[in-house]
Amino acid sequence: MIRRVGQPPMAGQRYVVRPGAYAILPLRRQFLLTAQVSDVTDVQLPGGGIDHGESPLQALHREVLEETGWRIARPRKLGSFRRFVYMPEYQLWAEKLCHVFLAHPVRQIAQPSEPDHRTLVLPGDRAVATLGNDGDRMFLARYLR
Template sequence: MRRVGEPPIPGKTYTSRPGAYAILPLKGRFLMTAQLRPHVDIQLPGGGIDPGESPLQTLHREVMEEIGWTIARPRRLGAFRRHVYMPEYDIWAEKICHVYVAHPVRHIAPPIEPDHATVVLSGEEAVSVLGNDGDRHFLERFLAARS
């Protein structure tokens, strides 16, 4: 599996943290989430897979929590891994990120995830501001396949 970002730090223990994330095209633009703390970080909506949850269940739950939308027809595009410190959990994690494309169906509510806001960006804008190389790689690949 492709690794993006910084390599693991020798001697550091990393907790495996699988997650599911979505590229959400909407009328020529893309729904993203902005995590506002500890600094603004634009991301594909998604997050960690809870025990007993499938990646698709996670995808639906996390998109609803982070941007307040329901989605349909998710299709897996691939996965990447990255090694990061997660201050909200105070852990060093090996994030295993499963990336999907899905169709936004309906906006139900504002984000319920603390310190998150919905952002709608063009493909070019999203690629330029996404906070990690893995998200950027999959969005660039998705955009290239559409042209």
């Protein structure tokens, strides 16, 4: 069973399962993160949805590149969590099935191509405190221990 983090599902609300791949990216004793900037800024582990026909690793490489402009190497799966959220950009209630990996940033080859995303590099404790969801915080805090 995959651990649920955050709010429980609302009774009577239909959720669409949205699998995604996300990465903890250590970079010179700090961590590479992404900030989605809109009405509210949301700091996240880089990553995102797995497209139809795509493997979690293919999605991880694509999403990290889109959100940070960095290429990564040697991804290793750490675990998974799920959370129930409303995704306003898709007007969708989703059960997000989040697969979390540890990977190593190789080099930045571009600026983020994902609209409204900015790259952040923060030290561990500050990164944990800044992340916008309980699952990301849980995995990064566990990694730091």
